[in-house]
Amino acid sequence: MRKIKQWTAMGLATVMAMSLSACAGSKGGTSETTSAAETSKAAETTSAAASNTTSGEPVELKFSWWGGDSRHAATEEAIKAFTAKYPNIKVTPEYGAWTGWEEKQSLNILGGNAADVMQINWNWIDSYGQGGKSFANLEDYSDVLDLKQFSPESLELCKLDKKLMAVPISLTGRLFYWNKSAFDEVGVAIPTDLDSLNKAGEAFKAKDPDMYPLAVGEYDRMILMVYYLESKYGKNWVDEGQISYTEEEVKDGMDFITGLEQKHVIPTLATISGDMADSLDKNAKWIDGKYAGIFEWDSSASKFKKALEGSVNKPNQEFVLGDFIKMGNNNGGFTKISMAYAVSSSSKHPKEAAMLIDFLLNDEEGVKLVSTERGIPCSTEGLKILQDNKLGDPLTIEANTKVMGYSKFTLDSKFEHNDLKANPDGVYYKVFGKLSAGEIDSKQAASDLIKGVTDTLEN
Amino acid sequence: MKSKGINKFLSDNAGFFFVLPWLIGFILFKVYPFASSLYYSFTNYDLFSGVTKTGFMNYNKIFTDSDIRRAFMVTFKYAIIDVPVKLTFALFIAYILNFKLKGVNFFRTAYYIPSILGGSIAIAILWRAVFNTDGLINTVIGAFGAEKINWMASANGALTVIILLRVWQFGSAMVIFLAALKGVSEDLYEAASIDGAGKWTQFFKITVPLITPVIFYNLITQLCQAFQEFNGPFLVTKGGPNGATTLISILIYNNAFLRHKMGMASAQAWILFLIVMTFTAVAFVSQKKWVYYSDEDGR
8 A cells, every 4th residue: 555655656746747847848849830830821921921002901010129118118109100190000019128038039930929020139130030031021112111221231231041131220339438437536547548447457456446447247258358359450250150360369368358357457257246236237336336337339328327327325427438448450349230120021011010110210200209219220311310300319329420430340140149148158158257267267268269159150 | 328328438437537628738738748858859959940960969968068067066056955954944933833922823924925925036136135245244244344245256155145045935845844743743742741851852753753744745845846946046146156056947948948949958858857856766765764654554
């Protein structure tokens, strides 16, 4: 009797454990089936697309984006204006914060449930494009979406299998921003070259060992190292699907990052982790001026500025855009498409979806309402409307103009691949984490980084 | 005649028909995904590109990649420390709350609240506020002139933070212990007191042996949950610093939903399953030695 009871209990425990461990498989099985269905559905809708017209019949669109509150509010206003202009079109918004957004949207794309109009990251074209099957070819809708407003180069970057998968919303690049009040408090000038950056490190340490002139996380370190390498060696990070740098050169980049830590220019990653903040803009040490500098996208800098302005402990801190720090004979840094609009290939109304995109990027009313919520527009007409009406955040405009005029290196679309960028097991996180913790030296870090990036490029 | 046969069939198999809806759901949503995940674990199944390769490559990578091995080791360490600490603490509090104290119901409810809150964003924010370098703990120890602790500067410090989060949520184990303690007859304690047994002796010689089935139940459930813990490290430490709190569940999540590499995620889930299964089996085999079932022959 006891044996039977024990075996029954053992069996139940097995079933329980099966129930707990089966979720990965469940997703896999279901998604494979829906993937096939999605593909055939996509083919049907794409061929039917050209025949759709805006005949005045009721049309329902879904429009998805991620962002902060101000972007949500501006976009909802723009949707209202669009539906007022085209009363037969109803637009349902779907928006949220970035956390978890990519996971959700990628599964929606795969399952054929994606919104008609999607705000996407540039690398999604490559990662989720399925060879051109996931998104509609927007060249088919050039009668309602004015593609002449975009430079051929920027459109070329959004093509997959010679089909235009998306239109770029804005271009962005990284710049140095500083908390001028903190520099004034320490009594040191804002850095313009490596020497002054190192001197700032010394001065900050002397003032308060918890203060640093610059703070950079794992991914920021990768971008900063590439900026350094491009400045010094004058080569793109990746050219024609291969890393352009030798192991010795990458080791030099790793030594540069380690040197910044040693000279008290940047805190170690353990120090930043110890702050236990979600992100740098939410870090109390940034808000209260202990971290006095960032190397950030022009399109994201405003949230750092707002965080400083909201400081209770240190009110009235001044946030300024800095010069590019000279690290060699070349102008380092790259620009990239920060985000784009795409139309799902499963959309039943791709033409109306394209009309919505045109309204947001090229129409005077739409551009005015959305302003610089998604960065400085790539659209010539969009930019002109903003300039003529003196609209948009002056800091974003200044920064974007500056970085577009300075950084000329190109970015490989796999630079932001999740095999590299994911936290905590992406290559960038692992390599820079181990380097900062002293688990590996710069030579090993260079070798690991090159191997990780090469694997991603080859796969 | 025919309807009589149908009726007999239905009546003979009534039990089966009652469980049929559950059975269908179980096969569709548990057995099939479970079996298919085993198959996928031997493939390079990617949600966007499908299966292009089969073999042992995922398992090879798991056993040769030092970062994945480390995640398994961290998970193992986490579960092995967390479960005994949590159970001991839950039993201790349940023991205290079993006394006839004034306002005991309030305390029972209060201690259960952290378990209801679970691993939410709000709790992550709270935990960060407690453990960050300028947080509550450092403020308190700073008042006594002690040095600030950067919990995230060392692997053990970071692991302690997420272990404490789970230990803090001891309420559900505590309630089960409390129910078991209520089932221990007062007569036994009275008899032991008359024989001169003190409180400690009574606890270890009467209470603990009589609630071993419940300790066993809590051990199994907590072990399964600890090995699959995700929310705490994902929300509070993000697996850092430098992989010190990267539990295997985070790697499974990233592979499955960020990279869509279901083959690798399935292989990692299967290794995790085998580990949980082994521990469960060991616990079941070992119960002969230490679990007391009063309804049978004393064991």
